[in-house]
Amino acid sequence: MRLPNLLRKCAIYMFELKVESFLQRHSFSLDNKRIVVGVSGGPDSLALLHYLLKEREKRNLFLVVAHVDHMFRGEESFLDAMFVEDFCGQYNVPFEMVQVNVTKIMKETGKSSQIAGREVRYDFYHTIMKQYQSSYLALGHHGDDQIETMLMRLTRGSSGKARAGIPFSRPFYEGIIFRPFLCLTKEELQHYCDRHKLIPRIDPSNVKGIYSRNRYRKQVLPFLKAENSHVHEHFQRFSEELQSDEEFLQDLTVERLNTVLTKREEDKMTIDINRFLEMPLPLQRRGIQLILNYLYKEKPASLSAIHIDQVFSLIDHHEPSGTLDLPYGLKVIRSYFQLSFQYGQIKAEPYYFEVNEPGTIMLPNGGSIIIDFITGGKPDESWNSAIFNAASLRFPLIIRNRKKGDRMTLKGIQGSKKLKDIFIDQKVPRQDREVWPVITDREGLIIWLPNIKRSSFEGVDPTAEQHIKLTYNT
Numbered sequence: 097m098r099l100p101n102l103l104r105k106c107a108i109y110m111f112e113l114k115v116e117s118f119l120q121r122h123s124f125s126l127d128n129k130r131i132v133v134g135v136s137g138g139p140d141s142l143a144l145l146h147y148l149l150k151e152r153e154k155r156n157l158f159l160v161v162a163h164v165d166h167m168f169r170g171e172e173s174f175l176d177a178m179f180v181e182d183f184c185g186q187y188n189v190p191f192e193m194v195q196v197n198v199t200k201i202m203k204e205t206g207k208s209s210q211i212a213g214r215e216v217r218y219d220f221y222h223t224i225m226k227q228y229q230s231s232y233l234a235l236g237h238h239g240d241d242q243i244e245t246m247l248m249r250l251t252r253g254s255s256g257k258a259r260a261g262i263p264f265s266r267p268f269y270e271g272i273i274f275r276p277f278l279c280l281t282k283e284e285l286q287h288y289c290d291r292h293k294l295i296p297r298i299d300p301s302n303v304k305g306i307y308s309r310n311r312y313r314k315q316v317l318p319f320l321k322a323e324n325s326h327v328h329e330h331f332q333r334f335s336e337e338l339q340s341d342e343e344f345l346q347d348l349t350v351e352r353l354n355t356v357l358t359k360r361e362e363d364k365m366t367i368d369i370n371r372f373l374e375m376p377l378p379l380q381r382r383g384i385q386l387i388l389n390y391l392y393k394e395k396p397a398s399l400s401a402i403h404i405d406q407v408f409s410l411i412d413h414h415e416p417s418g419t420l421d422l423p424y425g426l427k428v429i430r431s432y433f434q435l436s437f438q439y440g441q442i443k444a445e446p447y448y449f450e451v452n453e454p455g456t457i458m459l460p461n462g463g464s465i466i467i468d469f470i471t472g473g474k475p476d477e478s479w480n481s482a483i484f485n486a487a488s489l490r491f492p493l494i495i496r497n498r499k500k501g502d503r504m505t506l507k508g509i510q511g512s513k514k515l516k517d518i519f520i521d522q523k524v525p526r527q528d529r530e531v532w533p534v535i536t537d538r539e540g541l542i543i544w545l546p547n548i549k550r551s552s553f554e555g556v557d558p559t560a561e562q563h564i565k566l567t568y569n570t
């Protein structure tokens with residue numbers, strides 16, 4: 097055998113070995129699979145199809161090719177489709193294609209060409225997988241794609257698993273997407289095409305000059321490759337480690353979050369702040385992320401790490417209450433030790449307690465009212481308590497949330513004042529007003545608005561035999 101031929105054989109062998117050991121590392125066997133292959137006609141997916149065709153007999157593979165003509169480049173892009181069809185004809189592979197005017201979709205929906213094109217492709221892949229009863233979709237992403245994706249996401253501020261880039265495999269409807277070429281560079285795929293005398297139609301990456309991906313491809317990748325020619329292997333390993341770390345932490349987060357959630361509805365979640373703060377910090381961050389992912393059926397592009405930081409500021413806040421507006425009308429509301437994530441208007445749960453004797457009443461807002469009977473001596477008054485002459489109160493006392501039209505008489509002031517105005521004057525957040533406790537006597541006279549205003553009924557009476565002390569703990 098002549099030397100160039102031997103070198104060629106060696107290179108092909110090395111290529112196949114790399115892919116095989118990559119598949120093995122992911123415990124993925126090609127044997128007996130029915131696979132849809134996404135083929136654009138460019139070098140990466142043409143090399144992928146060729147590689148799988150070489151394995152077809154040995155592995156007992158059933159292959160079918162899916163091609164999408166996005167109609168971006170008029171006649172040219174239709175010729176790509178014809179090229180792929182012709183290639184499939186030569187190798188006796190079923191070929192399926194669809195023509196979709198993606199530019200029109202972009203105009204109608206305002207989506208970018210990448211997003212609109214991607215949605216069309218993945219829809220079509222799904223259709224073909226169903227049609228051919230295939231559970232596997234093979235795509236030609238490679239190591240350079242991986243580096244670009246990871247750097248772009250990091251730069252953009254992605255979090256969690258997204259930073260790990262493109263996974264080797266992931267669930268896709270009832271099936272699985274897999275990418276056997278993530279272990280290879282773009283250059284290796286180009287060489288593979290050359291060695292097998294494959295002449296791809298175009299390299300679609302060349303027509304993507306305006307995309308930010310191409311700026312990474314042209315400006316960042318050459319620098320990294322010059323620094324270390326194995327950079328793609330290191331990024332790939334980092335991606336895989338990060339993915340498995342993320343999965344592990346994600347499972348832990350779900351477990352812990354379940355113990356912290358006090359409410360879980362379709363469009364509302366509430367956590368207990370004290371229990372939440374007992375979670376390790378990395379789980380706290382992921383916990384907030386999980387809640388947001390759950391509530392946002394479609395994640396807003398404008399949602400960023402800054403919003404997560406703002407949620408944490410609300411948790412660390414010294415004030416017992418506060419609100420944060422997130423994209424798409426999602427609100428985060430802190431009320432004492434409860435943090436709620438919810439859409440739209442805040443509905444207060446009405447509550448009503450009758451009190452006849454000393455004790456503690458736990459309130460739905462997480463606070464409590466303590467009732468003490470004090471006989472003899474001068475009871476001390478603190479900022480969160482109120483003292484009454486027991487004989488002047490008509491029992492049972494009632495602890496409830498406010499009602500429309502509530503008014504109270506204030507200490508040292510003639511006449512009465514609307515609760516609504518008192519709340520506004522004291523700048524009590526709207527959502528807190530609905531759950532703030534109001535204490536009345538049997539006849540409905542408001543005797544105390546805890547921690548906000550003292551009523552005309554309050555005060556120590558030196559002649560009183562017994563006092564009642566009410567304390568509001570938040």
Ligand SMILES: Nc1ncnc2c1ncn2[C@@H]1O[C@H](COP(=O)(O)OP(=O)(O)OP(=O)(O)O)[C@@H](O)[C@H]1O
Pocket residue numbers: 133134135136137138139140141142162163164165166217234235236237241299300301
């Ligand atoms: N028009 C298309 N029709 C079917 N599959 C496609 C199409 N475009 C891309 N794919 C699949 O998605 C993979 C990744 O797409 P991407 O756009 O990142 O790569 P590409 O530069 O188009 O790759 P290639 O050189 O294989 O065309 C491709 O390798 C291919 O498997």
